[in-house]
Amino acid sequence: MASYETVSELSDSFLERSTYGIRQDHKEAALAPALHDLTRHHAGNCPDYGRMVGAAYPGWESGSGLGAVPFIPISMFKQRSLGSVPESAIFKTLTSSGTTGSEVSRILLDRPTAQRQTRALASVMRHILGVERRPMLIIDSSSILRDRKQFSARGAGIVGLMNFGRNHTYLLDSAFRPDADRLEEFATKHRGEAIFIFGFTFMVWRHLIKDLAATPLDLSNAVLVHSGGWKKLEEERVDNGEFRRVLAEGFGIRHVYNFYGMVEQVGGVFIEGDDGLLHPPAFGDVIVRHPRTWKEQPVGEEGVLQVVSVLPTSYPGHSVLTEDLGVVEAIDSSATAHLGKAFRVVGRVPQADLRGCSDTYASMLSAA
């Protein structure tokens, strides 16, 4: 088996590639063997993972092609602590509270994997922010970062993106109310400068868009990045189009980028292009799977998202079946500067109560 150094070097090499400039066929030709190498690495070094792929994917060792990379359900990171490096090498543990129940994902990062995480973010963010650090407005409260050892997903997201800004200012006070004075001060100080706004999608909606709806604010020089999913906004019937429209009309913000990713996958960072679609970087990809045959879906067909990334070497998160639904809208489209897949996240897999034989039969009734 390849040494950890060899595996690490291969992962690192993907960060040297053009983030969005590689055609899908070339990209897959490079990703697939690297991902299969990672499967071997993790199977050899994480006994739990080795047993999982051994049980679920007979003959996995001889698999080739992107579609044949074994995946594990994302819930595994809640059920087990999966690591492929000695415990002493663990440098940081990421945690995330899931939306399904109270269990928490535990993601074990060693130094090289954590560094790759930082570099991956940088290569993605450079595309929308440029190389200079901008004054940064965070649509959250600094109290979210209180526990620095065990980052929440929100805290981790903020800390990760803080590297791309300066003069960090939190919009919310410790009681999670917008601090108008602080905002005013920030706006005055940085008048005319290009600024960077980051927040979780529902925080932006609730605290920037709604709380400050009556406050005249010109943020037309801002780039806004948001992340975290649409679930809470769906309840208010707000989609991406409406979200962007309100930001443009209310605040003059025209550079709005949604960001899809999950704490469970280092390098699985997907950012919105001007086409309103998400784009996988050179070191990762998405595969949309049919929810019953589990075969790869053609362009335009919805399915369950599998995310792959060549960056995680300290834990087996290189190929994960998410609980999100999505659709690839285009491949190598000439409409944007991005080659490769362009996709949309449709939402989470609906949680059906299993008592619901009634659900099944109700749908039969209405179909009859």
Add this chain to the structure above:
Amino acid sequence: MEVEVLAGRLRSAAPTGPFSEVTRSLLREFSKRLRAHPAAKAYPEVQALAFSIRPAWINELHREWDRLADDFSVLVPRGLAFHVPPGNVDTVFIYSWALSALVGNTNVVRLPSTATDQVNVICEVLGSVLESDEFTSLRPTAAFVRYGHDDDVTAALSKLADVRVVWGGDETVSRIRRLPLSPATVEMTFPDRFSLVAFDAPTVTRLGDSDVNWVGRALYNDVYWFNQLGCSSPRLVIWRGEAEQCIVARDRVYQAVVRACDERGYETPLSAHLAKLGFAFNLAAEGSATSIRYFSNEATVVELCDLSAVRRTSPGGGFFLDVRVDTLLDLVDFVARKDQTLTHFGFERADLVELVAALNGRGIDRLVPVGQAMTFSRYWDGYDLLQAFSRRVQVLDVHRAAPANS
């Protein structure tokens, strides 16, 4: 309705005798109307209920009841039965009520707190039958009540009852057990159970295609009516035979069950499939599973190294734990009190009786052919319900005077 009002009504009810004509007639009419109801088509468990309480079954029960009496005793109703049915099986409350009513008890049934279509249909039909003049006398003897998580109501009804029947999870049983009964009241509890099915692999491999399809449909009925969450739905699958035979038999049976799901239009919700996947991968990660076989979203099969790897929890929705054995007697050390139903295919009665004898009461209360896991009977969880809903009164005449003093 206030609990006191309900209590008064129940106390004033004039009980009928065991297997009275009017009660049997009520059940006849109920079965008939339930079968004709459009919902019976949509809900197989409603259909099964209508079929189960058909006149032939009631007549058979009646004959069995008559045989329960002997030369030294007579059976009489206990009085007031309080039924607390489970939340996860929509029709059990009716079986529980029907047996008790036939025996001649007055009944108060707590309805499941979540009103499913099935429960609503059943109540609506039974209500409409009770409306007719013929059954005026029975109306006060049957109360179906729904209330929230209110232990006060349960406590009040418990004090009134002569027999309390608690179905449902261990937690429900434990919680309700803390509520006192009158000193003379008896209680039957039906806590969480675990069930399994055993296939004789050589027999399965010899079957023709249509017989395999029959087995698939039978297993479908056992497993999917209640999303594999009913206590008697098998979750563990025992394959008896040589390893190679078992592989062939397993593939045939699961492929047949997938076809049966297809025929009935049963689909495991996607979220439940993902939950099963998580369960399966976790078993593999901890080293209990040797292989995860995916037949369809409806059938996730986890092959375990041996019986010691079985844990009696399951996500439901078509999640099967497979274990191979050389003989049914291999189950003896594994079986526990929690194990309820062993459905079987391909075994001789002698094999089954031998197993029961070897178990010596450790567990397993029912052994029934595949396809009958959900078929309700007077024997349930080790109780004979006909007997348990009644009281045996000893009657000795002078000529049979006790021989003790001789």
